[in-house]
Each structure stands twice: as C-alpha cells, then as structure tokens.
Amino acid sequence: MGNNSQVARKKAMTAQIVKLAWRNLWRNKIRTGIMLASMVFGLMGVVTMMGFLSGMYVSMIDNAIAWQTSHVQVQNKRYLEDPDINEVIVNPAALYSELDRLPQVSAYSARVVADGMVASARANRGIRINGVNVTDEAAVTPIAAHIEQGTWLPETGRYPVVVSQKTAERLRLSLGSKVVLTFSDVNKDVTGAAFRVRGIYRSPSSSFDDANLYVRQQELSKLAGVEGVHEIAVLLDASQSGDSFDNQGAELVAQALMKVSSTQNQIRDWQQVQPMLATIISQMGVSNGVILLIFVTAMGFGIINIMLMSVFERTREFGVLMAVGMVKSKVFLLILLESCLLGVTGAALGLLGSFAVIALLGQTGIPLGSMSEGLGAFGVDTTLYPVLKTGEYFGVFLIVVVASMLASLYPARQILKLRPVDAMSHKH
Amino acid sequence: MSIEISQLSKTYNQESDFPVHAVKSLDLTIEQGEFVAVMGPSGSGKTTLLNMIGGIDTPTSGSVLIDSENICELDDKALIAFRRDHVGFIFQDYSLLPVLTALENVEFVMQLQGLSEKVCRARASELLTMVGLGEQMHKVPSKLSGGQQQRVAVARALAPRPRFVMADEPTANLDAKSTSELLDIMQSLNEKEGTTFIFSTHDQRVIKRAKRVIVFEDGKLTEDKQQ
Ligand SMILES: Nc1ncnc2c1ncn2[C@@H]1O[C@H](COP(=O)(O)OP(=O)(O)OP(=O)(O)O)[C@@H](O)[C@H]1O
Ligand SMILES: [Mg+2]
Numbered sequence: 106m107g108n109n110s111q112v113a114r115k116k117a118m119t120a121q122i123v124k125l126a127w128r129n130l131w132r133n134k135i136r137t138g139i140m141l142a143s144m145v146f147g148l149m150g151v152v153t154m155m156g157f158l159s160g161m162y163v164s165m166i167d168n169a170i171a172w173q174t175s176h177v178q179v180q181n182k183r184y185l186e187d188p189d190i191n192e193v194i195v196n197p198a199a200l201y202s203e204l205d206r207l208p209q210v211s212a213y214s215a216r217v218v219a220d221g222m223v224a225s226a227r228a229n230r231g232i233r234i235n236g237v238n239v240t241d242e243a244a245v246t247p248i249a250a251h252i253e254q255g256t257w258l259p260e261t262g263r264y265p266v267v268v269s270q271k272t273a274e275r276l277r278l279s280l281g282s283k284v285v286l287t288f289s290d291v292n293k294d295v296t297g298a299a300f301r302v303r304g305i306y307r308s309p310s311s312s313f314d315d316a317n318l319y320v321r322q323q324e325l326s327k328l329a330g331v332e333g334v335h336e337i338a339v340l341l342d343a344s345q346s347g348d349s350f351d352n353q354g355a356e357l358v359a360q361a362l363m364k365v366s367s368t369q370n371q372i373r374d375w376q377q378v379q380p381m382l383a384t385i386i387s388q389m390g391v392s393n394g395v396i397l398l399i400f401v402t403a404m405g406f407g408i409i410n411i412m413l414m415s416v417f418e419r420t421r422e423f424g425v426l427m428a429v430g431m432v433k434s435k436v437f438l439l440i441l442l443e444s445c446l447l448g449v450t451g452a453a454l455g456l457l458g459s460f461a462v463i464a465l466l467g468q469t470g471i472p473l474g475s476m477s478e479g480l481g482a483f484g485v486d487t488t489l490y491p492v493l494k495t496g497e498y499f500g501v502f503l504i505v506v507v508a509s510m511l512a513s514l515y516p517a518r519q520i521l522k523l524r525p526v527d528a529m530s531h532k533h
Numbered sequence: 534m535s536i537e538i539s540q541l542s543k544t545y546n547q548e549s550d551f552p553v554h555a556v557k558s559l560d561l562t563i564e565q566g567e568f569v570a571v572m573g574p575s576g577s578g579k580t581t582l583l584n585m586i587g588g589i590d591t592p593t594s595g596s597v598l599i600d601s602e603n604i605c606e607l608d609d610k611a612l613i614a615f616r617r618d619h620v621g622f623i624f625q626d627y628s629l630l631p632v633l634t635a636l637e638n639v640e641f642v643m644q645l646q647g648l649s650e651k652v653c654r655a656r657a658s659e660l661l662t663m664v665g666l667g668e669q670m671h672k673v674p675s676k677l678s679g680g681q682q683q684r685v686a687v688a689r690a691l692a693p694r695p696r697f698v699m700a701d702e703p704t705a706n707l708d709a710k711s712t713s714e715l716l717d718i719m720q721s722l723n724e725k726e727g728t729t730f731i732f733s734t735h736d737q738r739v740i741k742r743a744k745r746v747i748v749f750e751d752g753k754l755t756e757d758k759q760q
C-alpha cells in the first residue's frame with residue numbers, strides 16, 4: 106500500500122511538472138506563437154514537398170509497371186542475352202495453365218516481339234514490333250484507354266498497326282496512312298509487309314512511345330515464321346500486388362511460375378526487369394530524408410534560440426526552484442518538457458495542416474504544366490497526386506519532437522551548472 | 534532544534550588580488566523558536582550569512598551545525614533534500630512562480646516533498662487562510678499586491694513544516710501597512726507553531742518587533758541583544 110501511494114505521488118509530481126511546463130510555454134504567447142507558426146508552415150511546406158516527390162515516384166513506378174514491366178515477365182534466357190527471333194519461351198503451355206490457376210493473376214499477355222524498322226514514304230525508324238493478342242494485351246496494359254486517334258487493334262481487317270503519337274509525328278503519319286514494317290524472319294532473311302495505321306496511342310513515357318508499336322500476333326508470327334512467343338507479361342490483381350513500392354506479391358507469383366517452368370526460361374518480377382525502379386524506391390527515402398533533415402535542423406536552431414531566451418530570462422526563477430528543494434533532475438525535466446511540448450504542439454498542428462493540404466491536392470492533383478514535358482521522359486503523369494503514408498507522418502512527428510527535446514539540452518545544461526545562489530543573483 | 538555556527542567565513546574572489554571577506558570567523562548559536570533580526574549596513578554580509586545557514590551557499594571555512602549535523606559537508610543531493618524539508622525561504626522579491634496560482638505555489642513545495650495531493654491541498658488552503666488570503670488563493674501572483682504576494686511567500690515557506698525560516702529583507706518592497714501585517718503573521722506563527730525565524734532587515738520598525746537583534750558590520754558580529 107505504501108508503495109502504491111508512493112507511485113501515485115510520483116505521478117502527481119510529474120503531472121505537476123507537465124502542467125508547469127505547459128503554462129511556462131505560454132508565458133510569452135507571441136514568442137511561442139511565432140515559433141509555432143514557423144514550425145507549422147515549415148512542416149506543411151516540407152511534408153507537401155515530400156508528398157509531391159513520393160507522388161512523382163509513385164507515378165513513375167506505377168506507369169512503368171502498367172506499360173513496360175507488368176508485375177512479372179517470362180522470357181527465354183537466351184532471348185534476354187540476345188533477342189534473336191528464334192529464342193521463344195520453352196513449353197509455354199505449362200506456364201499458361203499455372204497462370205490460369207493462380208488466383209492473384211488478373212491477366213497475362215503473350216507477345217511475339219521483333220526488332221525492326223518502320224518506314225513511311227518520308228522517313229524510317231528502328232522500332233520494337235509487338236505482336237499481341239488484341240484482348241489479352243488490352244487487359245494487361247492500359248493501351249486501349251490511351252488511344253488518341255482511331256481505335257485499338259481491331260480483330261478483323263488486314264494488317265492493322267497502332268503507332269505512338271511520336272512515331273506518327275516523326276513519320277508524318279495519320280489514320281489510314283500506310284507504313285512498311287521490315288524485320289528478320291526465323292531464317293535471318295529480311296521480310297516485311299505494308300500495314301495501315303488504325304490507331305495512334307500515347308503513354309506517359311515519351312521514351313516508351315519512341316520505341317514501341319503494336320500489330321496482331323497472327324500476322325507477325327506468319328510473316329516471321331515464328332512458332333511460339335517471346336514474352337509473357339503478367340498483371341496481378343490490384344489487391345494482391347501491394348503498393349507501388351512493394352514487389353512481394355510479384356515475387357510470390359514468379360516463384361510459383363518457376364516451379365512449373367522449364368529452366369531455360371527466365372522469370373523476373375518487375376524490380377528485376379527494371380532494377381532502376383528498385384533504385385528509385387531506395388533513392389526516394391534518401392531525398393525525403395534530406396529534405397526533412399534540413400527542415401529539422403533549421404527548426405532545431407529556432408527552438409534552441411527561443412529556449413535559450415526563455416530559460417536565461419528565468420535564471421533567477423530556476424535558482425528559486427532549486428533553493429526550495431527541486432532536485433536538478435526535475436528542473437531538467439521541466440526544461441525538457443517545455444521544449445518537448447512546443448515540439449509536440451508544433452508537429453501536431455503542422456502535420457494536421459499538411460494532412461489537409463495533401464488530402465486537398467490528392468483530390469485536385471497538381472498539374473505539372475510545362476514541367477511535364479521534361480518529366481514525360483521518365484514516365485511521369487502530367488498531373489501529380491501527392492502521397493504520404495501514415496507511417497511517414499508518424500515518423501516526421503517523432504523526429505520533430507525528438508529534435509525539439511535535443512534543442513533544449515544546451516540551455517538546460519547551462520542552468521544546471523549554476524548553484525542556486527548564482528542563479529538567484531542573476532539580474533535582468 | 535538549534536543552529537550552531539562556528540568559525541564561519543566566506544571570502545569572495547579568493548583567488549584574485551582583491552578578495553572580499555564577506556563573513557569573518559563568525560560564532561553564533563540560534564535556538565529553536567527564536568525570532569531573530571540580523572541588521573547592519575549594506576554590504577556587511579547579512580545575505581551571505583543567511584544563504585550559508587539556508588544551505589544555498591557554501592562557506593569558505595567553518596561549520597553550520599543544524600541539530601549537530603554539519604550541512605556544509607552535505608553533498609548536492611542531500612543539501613537539496615535538507616532545504617526542501619527543513620528550510621523555508623522568503624525572498625525580498627517574493628519569487629513566486631508566476632504561472633501558478635497562490636494555492637498551487639504553496640502546494641508545489643509540498644509536492645516536492647512527496648506529500649499526497651489531498652494533504653497538500655488541505656494544508657495550503659489552511660495556511661493561505663491563516664495569512665488572510667482565503668479569498669484570493671486562486672489568483673496568480675500578478676493579480677495580487679506586493680503585500681499579498683509576500684504573504685503567499687510566507688505560506689509557501691511554512692508549508693513543508695521547516696525547522697526554520699530564512700527571510701532576506703522580506704519587507705523591503707512593502708509599505709508600512711503590509712509590513713506590519715506581515716510581521717503580525719510571522720510573529721503569530723512563531724508563537725503558535727514555534728517556528729524559528731531569521732530575517733535580515735534595514736527597517737527599524739521590523740527590528741523593534743524582533744526578540745533578538747544581531748548587528749553585523751563588515752562581516753563581523755558587533756552586537757547581539759535580546760529584547
Ligand atoms: N557573488 C559575489 N561575488 C563577489 N562579492 C560578493 C558577492 N556577493 C556579495 N559580495 C560581497 O560580499 C559583501 C557582503 O555582501 P552581502 O550581500 O552579504 O551584504 P548585505 O549585508 O546583504 O548587503 P545589503 O544590505 O546591501 O543586502 C559585499 O561586499 C559584497 O560586495
Ligand atoms: Mg543583502
């Protein structure tokens with residue numbers, strides 16, 4: 106019982122010190138208010154910036170997955186080393202049946218790919234010719250929804266081709282224009298045919314647009330004399346693929362496919378297909394960290410400054426506290442708490458504001474305007490939606506609070522060095 | 534309880550070319566329940582002496598025995614506990630915490646002792662009522678007059694039931710009426726509770742009401758009279 110009441114009194118004492126710290130914090134309302142305002146607006150700026158950057162990376166990654174890598178890809182190992190048209194996927198039937206069976210797979214598209222040339226009457230360019238199954242491809246990539254003119258590849262009609270807007274501009278093509286596609290067949294002989302432009306697409310990535318066009322698989326296979334496919338792109342269910350930074354779902358599917366696949370095939374998740382995406386993800390943490398570090402350092406100096414002012418102008422008061430029997434550890438706790446409460450209040454208000462800004466921009470989006478041209482090369486959308494995870498808000502909160510506590514250490518130390526008489530003889 | 538001071542000296546700036554001998558080889562005994570005024574010209578060493586007895590300053594040499602315990606030999610922590618439990622301080626400028634109400638100011642020193650909230654509340658309001666502030670106890674110091682603030686300070690000094698109360702020029706900032714009210718309160722507490730009061734002063738009206746007057750000059754005791 107004696108022990109219990111001792112604990113209760115200790116708690117009451119701590120509550121008393123918290124109360125004292127809170128009231129001390131608001132002694133100079135203007136000074137505390139200005140510091141809080143600078144923390145709040147600074148945090149809103151920093152957090153919005155972090156959300157903006159994350160949004161940019163998310164957009165980049167999501168677009169890369171949607172258009173280029175999908176979640177999982179299968180190729181023949183030798184095809185990856187040297188994309189020879191003869192190096193088709195070994196025993197694709199086993200893969201198809203596994204893909205049909207796996208519940209987390211939403212769609213897959215098997216492609217015949219030929220590197221060749223596209224020529225109009227005016228010019229020609231090197232290009233990757235994707236021979237696709239019309240419905241499968243439309244289920245795996247968003248291409249059908251990104252046709253700017255005309256339509257996605259029709260099931261009927263002779264030799265339709267869908268080219269990008271960029272290719273159309275370069276080769277001065279319009280709907281109905283005729284282009285000649287040339288490439289090597291399985292016997293290494295040059296072959297080709299005239300195709301008619303049925304659709305013009307535009308993806309978020311200008312470099313992707315530069316390099317890809319689409320034809321129907323039957324026609325390409327026949328022209329090239331290929332039996333089989335070169336690439337299977339697999340899209341997972343949105344609920345199964347995790348968020349933009351997480352490839353665990355993809356890894357699991359890749360592992361399942363490996364079990365049934367011939368060892369001559371290579372099965373890769375999206376981070377393996379484009380290692381740059383993994384680099385971007387780790388890089389993102391660093392850039393957000395640097396922004397946060399700069400802000401927290403600036404804020405820390407601000408807090409040191411006002412804690413120094415507020416503590417030194419009360420030197421005598423601390424002397425009195427020590428004289429009437431407040432132990433140094435409690436005086437220290439008092440100063441630490443004042444700074445900590447400042448940090449907690451500033452961080453809470455700042456993050457609340459940031460949350461509101463990010464939620465608002467999440468609705469409206471940030472139009473990139475003229476910047477979108479340059480960022481288009483990296484596959485960033487023209488409108489960005491800033492994102493920040495709950496964990497990141499929490500992390501920022503914690504860092505701000507810890508930094509504000511650290512900022513009080515120096516002023517607190519200066520006070521604790523004094524004897525009560527010296528502190529009390531301090532005049533202002 | 535008694536305070537036995539022997540060969541107590543305090544020298545400021547000892548290392549420098551101009552050391553200041555604020556208190557010189559002082560011998561003095563103060564018994565339980567005394568009501569002592571220390572007087573003397575400015576710079577004679579009154580504050581220095583009171584600070585050493587109260588354990589907020591350390592002497593250069595000599596000893597202060599409180600109930601045969603030499604407080605000059607206590608370490609920092611023990612000294613803080615000694616002040617908390619056994620010494621009440623009243624300062625010239627009152628030195629109340631401006632963010633706490635009168636009641637909270639008085640409670641605070643008892644909470645430092647680890648007394649329960651209930652006990653603190655009861656004793657604090659009892660003391661504040663005793664010093665005539667029953668109606669004002671929820672006001673913060675800035676809403677009280679100087680005399681009222683000093684009465685809060687007296688209540689705060691007495692709250693932890695100290696063995697003695699040190700008051701360095703407690704009436705210096707008070708007008709005649711407040712001074713006499715404060716002295717009434719200190720005197721009645723001295724008589725009723727037997728609390729020892731030691732205060733320094735320049736004020737003749739205060740000196741008249743002391744039971745014992747110690748006159749200090751240039752760090753030395755020149756007169757010690759009961760009255
Ligand atoms: N911290 C200090 N450093 C150096 N000298 C000091 C210090 N404090 C006091 N002194 C000197 O010690 C002597 C005694 O000072 P003290 O304050 O004890 O006198 P006092 O009797 O309280 O004076 P007053 O009536 O003006 O308050 C003075 O000469 C003073 O200048
Ligand atoms: Mg003095």
